[in-house]
Amino acid sequence: MSGIYIHIPFCKQACHYCDFHFSTQLKKKVPMLGALKKELELRKNELGGEMVDTIYFGGGTPSVLETDEINALIETIYDNYQCTEQPEITLEANPDDLSGNRVAQLSKSPINRLSIGVQSFFEEDLKLMNRAHDAAEARSCIEEAKSHFDNISIDLIYGIPGMIDKRWLENIETALSYDLPHVSSYALTVEPKTALKKFIDKGIMDDVDDEQAQRQFYMLLEQLENRGYINYEISNFGKPGYFSRNNTSYWKGKTYLGIGPSAHSFDGKIRGWNVANNTLYIKSLEHGELPMEKETLSVKDQYNEYVMTGLRTVWGVSENKIASDFGPMYLEYFRQHAQKYLDSGHLQLETENWVATKKGKFLVDGIASDLFMINLES
Known part of the structure; x- marks a missing residue:
């Protein structure tokens, strides 16, 4: 099974x-839109007949597209690729785009999963992040979505400067009150060349507090696990049967095509990435070039x-897979370097899976990087 990711490079x-x-x-x-369709057509043989099980519209803000425009892209996929009988088709959407009429339209399309960028249910957080929606829309769009969709996920952000633990807990409780099948939650990170980075550097805004972020992650983990969610990947919580098939395929190393400017593709051995420039992307495809x-x-x-x-997932790292895919030397290297995290209680060995x-979840990216093979030439 493979997946197709379509990057929609527009936001309000x-x-x-x-x-x-x-x-x-x-x-x-x-x-x-013409260039996206052209890329889909030009790359139709790359999957070698492998069935497409997930289609994911990300961005950017895919919900800025009209429903007919989304449907036309999906139709292009069906015309050029072999798809499973019921692929997971996800649309990332912002609350301000999800009016009652729009949700009803989408429910009649092939889209069967909504990922809604709520981020916070509080006005002060949304203004700080410069989100396009307000707190009322954050709440109302979920009610609209629930009336038409079963498979819904929302995004929440923790570690926001000024967001005290009490308000974060209220955010979690509000999310839980809707009894949604999936929640994705991320720590606010300060990326170079963003407005957030500039505001922090100029002293206009407080810097992100790592201790606050770690504390709020564990608040999230406790609250959601108590309500039956499984933390199947560090930033993702799903009820049984509602894990994101798209994201799970990424974490398990399955093949996917990335369509659109800046989109990445991967087949297990070769990684590709498109130019991150809308004008160049369009011109290249107009000339039939990828x-x-x-x-x-x-x-x-x-x-x-x-x-x-x-290591970011509930399935962990398999000793058998390391040995079979990379060789016994890699397995020995992994075991030697992972032992200290087993001793410290940050990792555990379940049968043959690490x-x-x-205790180790919030620190798992740093742990993984410490287990990287850095000296061997291969």
């Missing part, structure tokens, strides 16, 4: 923390990527 306005590729100018939307660069990952790089993604403990 720029969130202060975002470093994804997007434009707030929609005047190139029509040629962009605006993509590629690199072949060494065995060492493949091992490092597996460790990074595996999994992050509750």
Whole structure:
């Protein structure tokens, strides 16, 4: 099974923390849609007949597209790729785009999963992040979505400067009150070249507090696990049967095509990425050229990527997979370097799988990087 990710590089306005590729100018939307369709057509043989099980519209803000425009892209996929009978088709959407009429329209389309960028249910947080929606829309859009969709996820952000633990707990409780099947939650990070970084550097805004973020992550973990959610990946919580098939395929190293400017593709050994420029992307496709660069990952790089993604998940890192895919030397290296985290209680060994403990979850990216193979040439 494989997946297709489509990057929609448009937003109504720029969130202060975002470093994804997007434009707030929609005047190139029509040629962009043509270029996306063209890329899908040009790359139809790359999956080698492998069935497409997930289609994911990300961005940017995919919900700025009209429903008919989304449907046309999905139709292009069905015309050029073999798809499973019921693929998971996710649309990332912002609350301000999800009016009652719009949700009803989407429910009649092939879209069967909504991922809603709520981020916070409080006005002060949304203004600080420069979100396009307000607190009332954050609440009302969920009610509208629930009336038409079963498979719904919302995003929440913790570690926001000025967001005390009490308000974060209220955010969690509000999210839980809707009894949604999936929640994704991320620590606010300060990325270079963002407005947030500039505000912090100028003293206009307080810096992110790592201790606050860690504390609020564990508040989230406790509250959601108590309500039956499984933390199947560090930033994702799903009820049984509602894990994101799209994201799970990424973490398990399955093949996916990334369509659109800045989108990445991966087949297990080769990674490709499109140019992060809307004008160049469109011009290349108009000339029938793919605006993509590629690199072949060494065995060492493949091992490092597996460790990074595996430790973030509930499935962990498999000793059998390391031995079979990378060789006994890699397994011995992993065991030697992972032992100290087993001794400290940050990792645990379940049969032959190394999994992050509750204590180790918030620190898992640093733990994974410490387990990378860095010296071996391969």
